[in-house]
Every structure is written in structure tokens, then in C-alpha cells.
Amino acid sequence: MPLVRFAIGRETELVPFSVGVRGRFERWLVEQDASGRRFDDEQRRWLEMMVEHVAGSLGIEVEDLDLAPFVGEGGVGRAGTVFEGKVAGVMRGPTQALVG
Numbered sequence: 845m846p847l848v849r850f851a852i853g854r855e856t857e858l859v860p861f862s863v864g865v866r867g868r869f870e871r872w873l874v875e876q877d878a879s880g881r882r883f884d885d886e887q888r889r890w891l892e893m894m895v896e897h898v899a900g901s902l903g904i905e906v907e908d909l910d911l912a913p914f915v916g917e918g919g920v921g922r923a924g925t926v927f928e929g930k931v932a933g934v935m936r937g938p939t940q941a942l943v944g
């Protein structure tokens with residue numbers, strides 16, 4: 845995907861996908877903060893794990909939350925509690941920002 849972004853002019857520098865994911869995540873967090881959306885420490889930790897997963901696998905689905913490292917933290921059930929039953933919606937925003 846980085847090569848495609850570079851080839852079509854969406855990116856001016858060719859960088860590894862994982863590096864781009866991290867930068868886009870940081871920008872997404874700033875946008876969320878500016879819009880008044882705040883994440884507590886546990887939510888932030890889950891978001892960080894999701895980012896690492898996306899960086900390594902090009903995406904994430906709710907079912908992935910029952911794989912390592914998420915399952916060690918309680919899996920999809922715990923994620924649902926952490927994000928107040930809105931885990932799919934919470935995942936959609938950053939995933940689109942990270943991969944898109």
C-alpha cells in the first residue's frame with residue numbers, strides 16, 4: 845500500500861507501512877482530541893495494541909480481538925467493556941485512518 849500511495853502521489857516519500865500507520869494514528873489521536881473525544885489509559889492501551897496489529901497485518905476485524913495479544917487482555921469481551929459496547933465503531937475510525 846505504501847508503494848501505491850507513493851505511485852499515485854498521495855505520499856511524497858516512500859516509507860514502510862508500519863511507520864506510516866504510526867504517523868497516521870498520531871494524527872488521528874490529535875483530531876479526536878480536537879473534536880473533544882478523549883480516551884482513558886485503558887482505551888489508549890487497547891488502541892495501541894490495535895495499531896500494532898494493523899501495522900503487521902494491514903487491517904483488523906473484531907474477530908482479531910480473540911487473538912494474541914488481545915486475548916491475553918480479555919479478548920473481544922473485555923474490549924467491549926473498555927469501549928462501552930462500541931468496539932466495532934471505535935475500531936472503524938482509526939482503521940480507516942490508518943489504512944486509508
